[in-house]
Amino acid sequence: MTGSDGPHREPGSDFRPAGPASERAREEEERAVEQALALVGGSDRTGGSGRSGGRPSRSQDSQGHQDPRDENPNPGPSSDPHARPSSDPHARPSSDPHARPSSDPHVRRSSDSASYDGRDNAPRDGRTAASATTTAGTPATAPAPGSGQPPLPDGASPDDPAKPTTPPPSWNRARAIAARAGRGGPAATIRLPLDRALGHVLAEALGALTDLPSFDTSAMDGWAVAGPGPWAFEAGAGLLAGRGPAAALPDDTAVRIATGARVPPDTTAVIRSEHAHVDETRALLHARRSVVTGQDIRPRGQECRSGEQLVPAGTVVTPAVLGLAAAAGYDALPVVPRPRVDVLVLGDELLNAGLPHDGLIRDALGPMLGPWLRGLGAEVSGPRRLGDDAGALRSALTSSDADLIVTTGGTAAGPVDHVHPVLEALGAELLVDGVAVRPGHPMLLARMSPDGPYLVGLPGNPLAAVSGLLTLAEPLLAGIAGRPAQDPYRALVHAEVHGHPHDTRLVPVVHRPGRAGGRDHVAPLRYNGPAMLRGIAAADGLAVVPPGGVRSGTEVEILDLPWAPATPWTEGCFT
Ligand SMILES: Nc1nc2c(c(=O)[nH]1)N[C@H]1C(S)=C(S)[C@@H](COP(=O)(O)OP(=O)(O)OC[C@H]3O[C@@H](n4cnc5c(N)ncnc54)[C@H](O)[C@@H]3O)O[C@H]1N2
Numbered sequence: 001m002t003g004s005d006g007p008h009r010e011p012g013s014d015f016r017p018a019g020p021a022s023e024r025a026r027e028e029e030e031r032a033v034e035q036a037l038a039l040v041g042g043s044d045r046t047g048g049s050g051r052s053g054g055r056p057s058r059s060q061d062s063q064g065h066q067d068p069r070d071e072n073p074n075p076g077p078s079s080d081p082h083a084r085p086s087s088d089p090h091a092r093p094s095s096d097p098h099a100r101p102s103s104d105p106h107v108r109r110s111s112d113s114a115s116y117d118g119r120d121n122a123p124r125d126g127r128t129a130a131s132a133t134t135t136a137g138t139p140a141t142a143p144a145p146g147s148g149q150p151p152l153p154d155g156a157s158p159d160d161p162a163k164p165t166t167p168p169p170s171w172n173r174a175r176a177i178a179a180r181a182g183r184g185g186p187a188a189t190i191r192l193p194l195d196r197a198l199g200h201v202l203a204e205a206l207g208a209l210t211d212l213p214s215f216d217t218s219a220m221d222g223w224a225v226a227g228p229g230p231w232a233f234e235a236g237a238g239l240l241a242g243r244g245p246a247a248a249l250p251d252d253t254a255v256r257i258a259t260g261a262r263v264p265p266d267t268t269a270v271i272r273s274e275h276a277h278v279d280e281t282r283a284l285l286h287a288r289r290s291v292v293t294g295q296d297i298r299p300r301g302q303e304c305r306s307g308e309q310l311v312p313a314g315t316v317v318t319p320a321v322l323g324l325a326a327a328a329g330y331d332a333l334p335v336v337p338r339p340r341v342d343v344l345v346l347g348d349e350l351l352n353a354g355l356p357h358d359g360l361i362r363d364a365l366g367p368m369l370g371p372w373l374r375g376l377g378a379e380v381s382g383p384r385r386l387g388d389d390a391g392a393l394r395s396a397l398t399s400s401d402a403d404l405i406v407t408t409g410g411t412a413a414g415p416v417d418h419v420h421p422v423l424e425a426l427g428a429e430l431l432v433d434g435v436a437v438r439p440g441h442p443m444l445l446a447r448m449s450p451d452g453p454y455l456v457g458l459p460g461n462p463l464a465a466v467s468g469l470l471t472l473a474e475p476l477l478a479g480i481a482g483r484p485a486q487d488p489y490r491a492l493v494h495a496e497v498h499g500h501p502h503d504t505r506l507v508p509v510v511h512r513p514g515r516a517g518g519r520d521h522v523a524p525l526r527y528n529g530p531a532m533l534r535g536i537a538a539a540d541g542l543a544v545v546p547p548g549g550v551r552s553g554t555e556v557e558i559l560d561l562p563w564a565p566a567t568p569w570t571e572g573c574f575t
């Protein structure tokens with residue numbers, strides 16, 4: 001991904017067409033974001049920023065290729081994981097799997113329904129629409145399963161067939177909502193000693209506490225000389241680093257000097273040892289080449305003057321920043337506290353160790369999410385494995401003092417999918433309830449209360465969970481931690497990547513150097529089905545594939561994975 005021919009980053013770019021229509025779309029998106037945040041009392045601290053191919057097979061083949069259409073084949077009312085029973089007896093289904101009957105998304109509905117009774121296995125189907133339904137476009141109701149009512153045409157609502165239903169937010173809009181929600185809170189500052197500051201974000205600009213260098217210093221081992229030479233010197237005398245000030249150097253004299261030693265006043269230049277000829281018998285030093293005034297002297301303040309800004313607020317404290325801060329006189333740094341994240345893993349079918357057996361499978365998300373979230377700058381507790389126990393989920397949510405709770409699984413409408421009913425019962429506000437992205441469309445973002453933690457509900461399918469992590473958790477955490485969210489950039493893609501008919505697809509890719517005059521590019525990886533991690537484990541990025549797909553030889557947006565660049569063992573995964 002390096003080199004002038006390589007994929008170039010265009011931080012502000014997206015797929016919106018230019019012109020007034022895109023301007024309108026942007027304004028609408030902004031409005032929707034504002035509405036979402038108004039519900040939880042969030043505001044934008046910083047003012048906001050943002051920024052086909054051949055016919056695919058209909059199902060996943062033996063190589064792990066996934067037909068994007070399989071994940072949303074317009075399944076009809078009962079197969080929509082978002083489908084919620086309606087409290088409206090006249091409610092009729094929509095044929096859009098995302099369609100939720102209209103209701104004012106700004107109305108926070110009461111939670112006095114029988115949707116959640118705090119017991120395990122609370123009947124999902126008995127849930128009404130009383131809920132934390134909100135803005136981002138996915139108010140939730142669907143026909144009661146088995147109601148036998150015919151689906152409405154796309155765009156029609158059950159209450160008013162002429163009234164369009166609200167689709168789930170686009171991938172870009174969902175990310176914007178999450179980012180702005182994260183930026184909505186007050187920015188706290190703590191001072192941390194250097195050895196604990198790594199990975200935090202600077203809450204304030206770092207100003208130098210001293211000139212750097214703080215004194216004129218020798219850049220080389222050699223001789224400090226005064227005047228044009230040759231120079232007399234005193235055998236055995238010399239200046240070392242770490243010593244106090246030396247006496248001024250008289251004209252036509254030289255003194256041995258070590259790299260880093262203070263240069264004596266009146267020094268003209270430093271001559272490197274290898275460029276000097278020492279006449280021991282006459283105690284005279286000669287230069288082997290011409291001497292330029294000031295050579296190999298680092299003057300005081302060359303790198304910075306005291307008070308000068310070294311790095312701005314918002315900079316992530318890297319090892320290099322730690323080194324710079326130490327050099328500039330800091331013992332501790334003003335940083336934004338790491339966002340605290342609780343990870344709750346849901347699912348009775350999950351094993352913590354050993355081989356899958358008897359229908360049980362290994363928990364793939366618990367081991368993955370902690371390190372990934374830490375990589376995003378969070379302080380992570382857990383994972384806590386709660387099984388499919390609505391009561392346990394409820395008490396974990398109410399007792400958390402984290403900034404963000406991440407749950408895995410249980411986001412859909414299966415019999416033991418407790419996330420929505422528990423959020424409803426607790427009166428949480430849904431900022432995002434489903435996103436037009438594959439995999440991961442049932443992902444959600446909620447706020448437990450106006451001052452309470454956020455909750456990101458990741459779908460249980462492992463790659464869908466990764467999608468939710470990068471779509472909602474990453475921008476939210478970046479906002480809370482005071483760092484910029486990752487901007488996708490564009491890269492050439494060497495293969496056709498099928499798109500979903502109307503949703504964004506996130507596809508694992510790996511960066512490849514251009515060979516034989518070819519350009520650097522990304523190659524999509526197979527084993528990219530929602531339940532698979534094999535592709536993402538070999539990837540260094542995710543291609544953001546717009547509806548309709550991308551053709552080979554064109555550019556696609558890329559989100560880097562934290563461990564980019566590529567791992568060497570990618571080969572088996574190429575499409
Ligand atoms: N009728 C429909 N059913 C489903 C649809 C749909 O459109 N209609 N969408 C599917 C999609 S897509 C997803 S994603 C899931 C989301 O469901 P949940 O978030 O409720 O996830 P679960 O049902 O709990 O689990 C789904 C799947 O993932 C496995 N899983 C869960 N947790 C883990 C873990 N920690 N490690 C490894 N694997 C995990 C779980 O066993 C299931 O196989 O809904 C679909 N259903």
Ligand code: MOO
Nearest residue numbers: 439440441464530
């Ligand atoms: O495709 Mo599902 O959306 O997340 O696995």
